Amino acid sequence: MKMPEIHFKYWMGRGELAKCARALRHYWGHVEAALTLPLEKHDPLTAPIALVRLQAWGCGIDPLEREDEQIFRLRVAYAFEFARHGGETAGFKTMFARLGIDWVDIHEREDAEQWDVITIETRDADLASKNWLMNAMIRQYGRTCRRYQFNVTYPATLCLRGALFGHRAGIEIATAEDATTVAVRQRRVEHHQQLFIATLSRPQGGEQ
Structure with a gap:
């Protein structure tokens, strides 16, 4: 909730009354900061990194070698959501979107024989720069009875414009009432x- 502004009439906006309004707003600002301090300390996105590492240990999340601090904070902040919906198609798409991988499509049971293979389709740039992150998330939240493979795609943006147009169609049928006979002459x-x-054949004893 945002603290409301204190507005006075123009003949009351100065002097001791205005000073009192500024002092009250300053005081309640300190009260608001004191009340929201515990929430900020427990929020992985804003808490000190030492507390974030402690929360990650409680969630069973290990820091990755190549990840930056923002990715680590996001993994800790959405750890419960990732674990709850891990392995599902919608859950994987939401997880990768929160980690900055915007375009992901998942295909299941494409092969009748190798039905346990799941294909994750993503852009070439995302797979080249964040394949280590995607592999780590699949190892942690993927289903143990499934095999995962990646497929690279190149999505294209299509722009369509609407416009007014007219069209008329007509069908005309012509028939011939005279009988026509086609004669075929038989020939041998x-x-x-x-x-x-x-x-x-080469004779025996002859010259070559």
Whole structure:
């Protein structure tokens, strides 16, 4: 809740009354800061990094080698949500979106024989820069009875504009009432075929 502003009429906006209003606002600002301090200390996005590491230990989250502080804070802040919906299609999409991977599509049971393979389709830039993060999240929140593989795609943005247009269509049918007869003359077709075979034999004792 935001603290309301104190407004006076123009002939009352100065002097001792205005000083009293500023003092009251300053005092209640300190009270608000004191009340919200415990909440800020327990919020992984704003708490000191030492407390965030303590919360990560309680959630079973280990720091990754290549992750920065913001990614680590996000993993701790949404640890319960990631664990609750881990392995689901919607849960994976939400998890990757919170970690900065905007475009992800998941395909399940594409092969009738290898039905346990799940294909994660993402952009080439995200897979090249954050494959270590995606692998770590799959190892931690993926289902043990599934195999995961990545597929690279190149999404294109399509822009369509609406415009007013007109169209008229008509169908006309023409028929002929006169009977038409097609005469075919029968003729004999002749065909001749000959086959010649030539062989060369070398006489015995002859010159080459």
